[in-house]
Amino acid sequence: MIRGQIPILRIGTTLLATIHIELRDAVAEAFQADVLTTIEKDGAAGLLIDISGLDIVDSYVARIIAETGRMAKLMGTTTVLVGMRPEVAATLIRMGYSMEGVLTALNVDDGLELLGHIVPKQRGA
């Protein structure tokens, strides 16, 4: 596994992961491991996954993202997928992949606002 390829930043109680490179198998697995160990170590109320840097999302990448959200959920962290490009949204729906169960927002700002509404203010601050 190649850990640390996808940066995970902290904004208050939220983690921001920006996927800016092609997700190959090894990177995808390392990314999931990085997200989960960061949640365990420091805790996080919310996780934003920013895919504005991806010009395509195929069923493999869509599955990895949805899976990561479900994994984070098991550890008590709510995930919002942000930054999906118009052509990516159109392609996923046309393929029959609706990303059900994944919360989405237009961009990082909107994602943070959405998390502010749905995540009870339980930690610190």
Added chain:
Amino acid sequence: MIEEILATHELKLVTEDDVMAVRRRVREIAEMRKFDTFAIAAITTATSELARNVVVHGRGGTAKIEEISDGLRAGIRVVFTDEGPGIPDIARVMSGGYSTARSMGLGLSGSKRLVDDFDLESQVGVGTRVTVTKWKRF
């Protein structure tokens, strides 16, 4: 309409890196031919699905990319060929896949919805060939 093949590129499909190389090549050609962003995403995504199928299910194979023209429009055709186990029940594979993201079904049926022409030939024990074509819209 008489179809003309303007250029052909043949690439191997054995590893994950090959999948990405084929995908990049298709995108470059679609961009060069000035396809719109939605059409570029569609043919690139279909290529990604089908190339991955060749590597994961077909034990490797090839992708032949053709730059084509029907006199009015530019098009891209990609032929994915493998000598893998073949698909025993094509109808079943093509019909479903909505709920099982991991299955080959989503890759095949999903790809079909992204392109203008889709052709699948498969023989158990011999291999599979999938041909997809995307025409430039505007």
